[in-house]
Amino acid sequence: MIDLRLLRDDPDAVRASQRTRGESESAVDDLLRANEARRAAVQRFEALRAEQKQLGKRMPKAAPEERATLLARTKELAAEVKAAEAGVTAAEQEQRQAHLAIPNVVEPGVPAGGEDDYVVLREIGERPSLPTVRDHIELGEGIGAFDLERGAKVSGSRFYYLTGVGALLQLGLLQLAIAQALEHGLTPVIPPVLVKPESMEGTGFLGAHAAEVYRLEADDLYLVGTSEVPLAAYHAHEILADLTEPIRYAGWSSCFRREAGSYGKDVRGIIRVHQFDKVEMFSYCRPEQAAEEHLRLLGWEEEMLAKVEIPYRVIDVAAGDLGSSAARKYDCEAWLPSQQRFLELTSTSNCTTFQARRLNVRYRDEEGRTRPAATLNGTLATTRWLVPMLENHQQPDGSVRVPKALQPYLGGRDVLEPVRR
RNA sequence: GGAGACUUCGCCUAGUCUGGUCUAUGGCGCCGCACUGCUAAUGCGGUUGGGGUUUUACCGCCCCUCCCGGGUUCGAAUCCCGGAGUCUCCGCCA
Structure with missing residues (x-):
């Protein structure tokens, strides 16, 4: 698997490598997109999860009537968190696929061709x-x-x-x-x-x-x-x-x-x-x-x-x-x-x-x-x-x-x- | 093949029965600082890994991570199911 930091910082270096190998340059853009999608999914999940944890912490010391409202919201959150987590898993899988599709970046000086x-x-x-x-x-x-x-x-x-x-x-x-x-x-x-x-x-x-x-x-x-x-x-x-x-x-x-x-x-x-x-x-x-x-x-x-x-x-x-x-x-x-x-x-x-x-x-x-x-x-x-x-x-x-x-x-x-x- | 025990942040270990205060205990090791003229000793502090954010220089904040994967629950190291590994015993074969 290639370095994702290199991919993000210098995608043209990866594209050039793909050209030297005679392989697809669009695979580079696929991976860039998949990486972005993954990061977005992670952020969505983490925001929801943070809220869930915050509310959960208040639960044990909440007054009975406050507890009812809390419970309603946390129940809702539980479902959202679960969905968001599934989204992360899916996005990760997609990134992995795109990641595996790209061979190593060739060393400078390697002869081009087959x-x-x-x-x-x-x-x-x-x-x-x-x-x-x-x-x-x-x-x-x-x-x-x-x-x-x-x-x-x-x-x-x-x-x-x-x-x-x-x-x-x-x-x-x-x-x-x-x-x-x-x-x-x-x-x-x-x-x-x-x-x-x-x-x-x-x-x-x-x-x-x-x-x-x-x-x-x-x-x-x-x-x-x-x-x-x-x-x-x-x-x-x-x-x-x-x-x-x-x-x-x-x-x-x-x-x-x-x-x-x-x-x-x-x-x-x-x-x-x-x-x-x-x-x-x-x-x-x-x-x-x-x-x-x-x-x-x-x-x-x-x-x-x-x-x-x-x-x-x-x-x-x-x-x-x-x-x-x-x-x-x-x-x-x-x-x-x-x-x-x-x-x-x-x-x-x-x-x-x-x-x-x-x-x-x-x-x-x-x-x-x-x-x-x-x-x-x-x-x-x-x-x-x-x-x-x-x-x-x-x-x-x-x-x-x-x-x-x-x-x-x-x-x-x-x-x-x-x-x- | 059958039965059982176990798996916690480098190593050892507490916690699991009785779910929330676990933001995981203590020891060892390691790193830094202090102290004594060196060493030793002592004291104080730090020490899992991964990810996100700020276009990682740094600091900070957040999420995940208690073998792995599911489930129950508002909430799981802790309860349930499945799997892997290690060990012990029995059987079988050498």
């Missing part, structure tokens, strides 16, 4: 020159890293088993991520992956992405698509006592996505799957520190990418492709030799105070006032990373080189050789 209007900030590392290119499926099955057929047999399409070196690669990668997170002072967290509707809603995943989410109807719980959800809801309805330094977590969890509407896209292999594992960074900080913190998270993502020795580029995602919560988003995309294209490996979002306002996460500033915190998130490692790792480190005989940083997790091996199945 999915294809990103700006490439830099490209790091050398694309490998390969005489013969095998894709990750051929390589992974060759070295016995995963079993797609049995994944499909047991659970359906877009499921897989990680086996042998594949399981070790993933565990090593995630542990490497946790080790790095610890180095930088983040608190490692293994969160619940089933959450209540309000937690899912608070993080904004039941809006445009509702169809992406698995729901357990019998228990009214949702499977999270990222540990961002339980990490963001972790401090919901809290006032953080000290936020002079950002509070940072590194969540390790399985993630579940329905991938509805992605039929035919990356159907083979482990690029786009229903279940994967991820280490996700999550940061709470003061709003004025958020942009700086965002670059810090991006830096930590790049540090991880360097450790696994993958060529990648960094893009500044265009406004129309940000999602509702983010004010700015940087993606790191790995080079994929088999497809001669880039594949998203990490994504870091600065949600400013938008998400915290929904989840009611606040902090106390120097003057003792409570203010909404800023929240940010960013990817440190996922199952998907195995794809460019296999492809970029492949050798002509179908074996795969192990980056130095991961070798300890694979029993010291520096090459994974093809195995007979």
Whole structure:
């Protein structure tokens, strides 16, 4: 939810943001109107309620005949107050609707436009020159890293088993991520992956992405698509006592996505799957520190990418492709030799105070006032990373080189050789 | 799954039976001031959160907030109904 004070003080700033995103400007006026209506309703109610309380106070010490007149008026008032209160509730609901319809105000400098209007900030590392290119499926099955057929047999399409070196690669990668997170002072967290509707809603995943989410109807719980959800809801309805330094977590969890509407896209292999594992960074900080913190998270993502020795580029995602919560988003995309294209490996979002306002996460500033915190998130490692790792480190005989940083997790091996199945 | 107890302004707690004087008690903690040459101790004062109004700079005034949502009533922390959470016991499964 955007800041209503900003909306009232500078509605043009919000309109400009909507334009950059390619979204409706009239939504801004809808919210302004709804806010005004709400305030009017509140004033009506409060005036009546004040009178009711005044008269009620006189009741116990009123003389018998005075009491009769009082009673007549207060009875009347009781009905009016009740009606006015209903008016407030209705106006609040209407404002909330209008409020939720407006995505976060984009950060200055975000490229305008849609999915294809990103700006490439830099490209790091050398694309490998390969005489013969095998894709990750051929390589992974060759070295016995995963079993797609049995994944499909047991659970359906877009499921897989990680086996042998594949399981070790993933565990090593995630542990490497946790080790790095610890180095930088983040608190490692293994969160619940089933959450209540309000937690899912608070993080904004039941809006445009509702169809992406698995729901357990019998228990009214949702499977999270990222540990961002339980990490963001972790401090919901809290006032953080000290936020002079950002509070940072590194969540390790399985993630579940329905991938509805992605039929035919990356159907083979482990690029786009229903279940994967991820280490996700999550940061709470003061709003004025958020942009700086965002670059810090991006830096930590790049540090991880360097450790696994993958060529990648960094893009500044265009406004129309940000999602509702983010004010700015940087993606790191790995080079994929088999497809001669880039594949998203990490994504870091600065949600400013938008998400915290929904989840009611606040902090106390120097003057003792409570203010909404800023929240940010960013990817440190996922199952998907195995794809460019296999492809970029492949050798002509179908074996795969192990980056130095991961070798300890694979029993010291520096090459994974093809195995007979 | 069944039964019961509980949920009060950071923490603990009084108040609920017997509705109005609850504008919610006390302690701890925290903040400020005073005092003693420092510390400690003591004394005094302050300390839930949200919203409205004055276009929040401040002060003030008002409304809401005693787990949440309804209801009864002129009036609800207090009575009634529903829900959530915590704990205890029983059952079941590990």
